[in-house]
Amino acid sequence: MGKTALITGITGQDGAYLSEFLIKKGYTVHGIKRRASLFNTDRIDHLYQDPHLDDRNLILHYGDMTDSMNLTRIVSEVQPDEIYNLAAQSHVKVSFDTPEYTANVDGLGTLRILESVRLLGLASKTRIYQASTSELYGLVQEIPQKETTPFYPRSPYAVAKMYAYWITVNYREAYNMFACNGILFNHESPLRGETFVTRKVTRALSRIALGIQSDVYMGNLSSKRDWGHAKDYIKAMYLILQQDKPDDYVIATGVTTTIRDFISQAFNEIGIRIEFKGEGSNETGEIAAINTPVFVEKIGESYLAPIQKRIGEKVVKVDPEYFRPTEVELLIGDATKSRTQLGWEPKYNLDMLIEDMMANDVKNMKKEAYLRDGGYRILNYFE
Ligand code: NAP
Numbered sequence: 001m002g003k004t005a006l007i008t009g010i011t012g013q014d015g016a017y018l019s020e021f022l023i024k025k026g027y028t029v030h031g032i033k034r035r036a037s038l039f040n041t042d043r044i045d046h047l048y049q050d051p052h053l054d055d056r057n058l059i060l061h062y063g064d065m066t067d068s069m070n071l072t073r074i075v076s077e078v079q080p081d082e083i084y085n086l087a088a089q090s091h092v093k094v095s096f097d098t099p100e101y102t103a104n105v106d107g108l109g110t111l112r113i114l115e116s117v118r119l120l121g122l123a124s125k126t127r128i129y130q131a132s133t134s135e136l137y138g139l140v141q142e143i144p145q146k147e148t149t150p151f152y153p154r155s156p157y158a159v160a161k162m163y164a165y166w167i168t169v170n171y172r173e174a175y176n177m178f179a180c181n182g183i184l185f186n187h188e189s190p191l192r193g194e195t196f197v198t199r200k201v202t203r204a205l206s207r208i209a210l211g212i213q214s215d216v217y218m219g220n221l222s223s224k225r226d227w228g229h230a231k232d233y234i235k236a237m238y239l240i241l242q243q244d245k246p247d248d249y250v251i252a253t254g255v256t257t258t259i260r261d262f263i264s265q266a267f268n269e270i271g272i273r274i275e276f277k278g279e280g281s282n283e284t285g286e287i288a289a290i291n292t293p294v295f296v297e298k299i300g301e302s303y304l305a306p307i308q309k310r311i312g313e314k315v316v317k318v319d320p321e322y323f324r325p326t327e328v329e330l331l332i333g334d335a336t337k338s339r340t341q342l343g344w345e346p347k348y349n350l351d352m353l354i355e356d357m358m359a360n361d362v363k364n365m366k367k368e369a370y371l372r373d374g375g376y377r378i379l380n381y382f383e
């Protein structure tokens, strides 16, 4: 008999990769999904199975992190060996607009999971992974950040996650539960939500190159993030729950990059060199060179794609609307403990991550351009 896992936040980026990974390992995966007016299961549709089939390995339950009774009923029905608590209002900027809701879902939601396991008498059976975050380090007290670095949260999101972190530690110590925090630094992928900075950039650049969009407005270009690939990071979540003893681990690449450099590298990926000029909200990114000519073909004739005519144009601009009331300027993790104790090693570096994300978005936008303009066929890189 394989193990049974319950994943909250199964419809999110990490939930989707983790479900696929656990199913391949022989798990039966149960997931909690919110009711929405649309399906909202795009990321896991390839794993979906008809509820009338016997022996399903993916089973979805309606639920919400704000609803204790519903969570307790699901935990009771599923009797999971492992719970991966990934559900959260996960957008830092949005947490300034919805602080109470974020605290409820991200902070108290974690308590609800822990308490349901305890009340149902599952404390010695069910192992719990809590999706903690590098945002806890906020105004960093040490460089690089590791498990012992003091926290200094800088957003309602991070403060809520700080409660979740400590309540997880408290339940481990008070009730002997196998409850662990993965302190994960930013991780991205083609499945990343469209409003996080990396995906916003890879989508916008693909659209700019194809002439669907003229420019992109960004926030703080100088902050630095330690970006990894979500496919590597979900493996760490699994490893954390397979250890002999519960503990907390930092998961990071140890490399940090500015938003500005991420944008430049993503443009490079499609043969476009960009130059940044000016400062603060007056900073712009201009097209300095196009190294790979991009052709489009329509009804037999081929000509240069719209981007070709745009040398010198300002394609990246700053809108202070995207600035945060308090910013996390620098994150860089030290994952020595994970490497030595879990044997965790990331396969992707930043170049590979950007390549994966750009290839995916160029493919998506190519489809969009084709549908919109009725018959474009984009050649070269876009082929
Ligand atoms: P994500 O793509 O935003 O997914 C969040 C998931 O939580 C979605 O399935 C979402 O459902 C669900 N959710 C939100 N509010 C909920 C509620 N009230 N009740 C039930 N489900 C709810 O986030 P992610 O990038 O996969 O991250 C997974 C977890 O790791 C999150 O807890 C995040 O805070 C944390 N984390 C992420 C990173 C990172 O860089 N990605 C780093 C450190 C920690 P819908 O699909 O219905 O919106």
Ligand code: F7E
Residues within 6 Å of the ligand: 090, 091, 092, 093, 132, 133, 134, 135, 184, 185, 186, 187, 195, 196, 197, 198, 200, 217, 218, 219, 220, 221, 223, 224, 225, 259, 322, 323, 324, 327, 328
């Ligand atoms: O911002 C700057 C922004 O929204 C990264 C979540 O998964 O990782 C994520 O949180 C940086 C910030 O991620 C734009 O100011 C500039 O400095 O992609 P982000 P985040 O805030 O780091 C952590 C680890 C989590 O736990 C969270 O759940 O990029 N930035 N211009 C921008 N950010 C956005 N979103 N949009 C911009 O236009």
